[in-house]
Amino acid sequence: MRNVTLILDDGSRFSGKSFGYEKPVAGEVVFNTAMTGYPESLTDPSYAGQLMTLTYPLVGNYGVPPFTIEANGLPTFMESEKIHAEAIIVSDYSEKYNHWNAVESLADWLKREQIPGITGIDTRELTKVLREHGVMMGKIVFDDEPDNIPEATYAGVNYVDKVSCKEVIRYNEGEGKKKVVLVDCGVKANIIRCLLKRDVEIIRVPWNYDFNGLEFDGLFISNGPGDPDTCDEAVQNIRKAMQNEKLPIFGICMGNQLLSKAGGAKIYKLKYGHRSHNQPVRMVGTEKCFITSQNHGYAVDNNTLGADWEPLFINMNDGSNEGIRHKQNPWFSAQFHPEAASGPTDTEFLFDEFVKLL
Ligand SMILES: NC(=O)CC[C@H](N)C(=O)O
Numbered sequence: 347m348r349n350v351t352l353i354l355d356d357g358s359r360f361s362g363k364s365f366g367y368e369k370p371v372a373g374e375v376v377f378n379t380a381m382t383g384y385p386e387s388l389t390d391p392s393y394a395g396q397l398m399t400l401t402y403p404l405v406g407n408y409g410v411p412p413f414t415i416e417a418n419g420l421p422t423f424m425e426s427e428k429i430h431a432e433a434i435i436v437s438d439y440s441e442k443y444n445h446w447n448a449v450e451s452l453a454d455w456l457k458r459e460q461i462p463g464i465t466g467i468d469t470r471e472l473t474k475v476l477r478e479h480g481v482m483m484g485k486i487v488f489d490d491e492p493d494n495i496p497e498a499t500y501a502g503v504n505y506v507d508k509v510s511c512k513e514v515i516r517y518n519e520g521e522g523k524k525k526v527v528l529v530d531c532g533v534k535a536n537i538i539r540c541l542l543k544r545d546v547e548i549i550r551v552p553w554n555y556d557f558n559g560l561e562f563d564g565l566f567i568s569n570g571p572g573d574p575d576t577c578d579e580a581v582q583n584i585r586k587a588m589q590n591e592k593l594p595i596f597g598i599c600m601g602n603q604l605l606s607k608a609g610g611a612k613i614y615k616l617k618y619g620h621r622s623h624n625q626p627v628r629m630v631g632t633e634k635c636f637i638t639s640q641n642h643g644y645a646v647d648n649n650t651l652g653a654d655w656e657p658l659f660i661n662m663n664d665g666s667n668e669g670i671r672h673k674q675n676p677w678f679s680a681q682f683h684p685e686a687a688s689g690p691t692d693t694e695f696l697f698d699e700f701v702k703l704l
Pocket of ligand 1: 392568569570571572573574598599600601641642643644645
């Protein structure tokens with residue numbers, strides 16, 4: 347295993363060994379405190395542009411599931427067709443794996459997908475640095491090579507355009523009871539699976555596609571990578587759709603941010619984001635708390651919500667916005683991931699709420 351160094355923008359350096367594909371890489375360094383879920387997280391398009399640190403120390407011990415495709419065209423066990431994270435950073439990579447559903451090791455998968463993986467990193471120390479300073483740009487360099495990797499930028503880059511579908515894709519065509527337009531900002535497969543399970547037809551459109559001429563019963567806005575302020579074209583289309591006050595609208599993660607923007611609210615960047623399986627959110631107006639799966643770096647500013655809107659969920663750790671709803675119209679969204687994959691499924695009922703409205 348070749349020696350590598352992770353270098354953060356503040357000059358901090360962490361030594362480790364390469365176990366994935368051997369190439370230097372740069373991106374935004376973020377941390378995820380979930381204990382499992384690396385196949386899902388790595389293939390979640392929302393991680394595009396990011397070097398993913400896992401704080402759970404043992405990684406790789408359950409291997410990687412097969413990349414099989416179901417009749418509907420979706421991968422059975424992954425969240426998209428490829429790894430979207432730029433790299434994975436772990437403390438203790440397990441070369442040996444064992445799981446009923448594993449077909450290969452994490453190292454072999456990373457090599458095939460040309461994604462670097464580094465081990466032997468003190469991920470607790472790294473996470474402390476990121477928590478104190480906030481997320482930072484960083485790079486992984488090979489100690490036996492000159493460091494001439496170009497600087498990467500994250501803020502202001504439209505990553506959604508890189509991961510969204512390029513053409514309209516239909517699921518359950520002519521079969522579902524209701525039709526949903528899904529704005530694909532980098533949609534996770536389990537969102538589509540959760541909708542298909544509820545007997546809807548899906549028209550999946552590119553993030554900036556003007557769907558307003560289509561015939562449909564509800565609008566869904568997906569998760570996606572990067573800075574929501576780069577997605578104004580989507581916001582304009584959502585605003586147009588809102589001229590129909592009866593049209594049900596549901597958004598998840600980036601979808602919460604874009605719906606909020608369409609409603610006039612502002613977005614800000616969190617210091618180090620929420621990436622884990624155990625984020626507690628309270629449903630506003632109730633004593634109900636749900637444990638949620640999250641992966642986001644930006645948040646909706648509650649103080650900028652228009653008079654017709656209210657927060658739907660609040661994060662119980664830091665008080666930040668975790669969803670909004672319109673006071674009269676059937677429009678709501680969640681900043682967390684009700685589709686889980688990976689993580690707790692406690693809030694999957696939000697899909698039922700949406701489908702009931704159609
Ligand atoms: N998972 C997501 O949709 C993330 C949304 C956005 N890219 C953020 O980081 O906040």
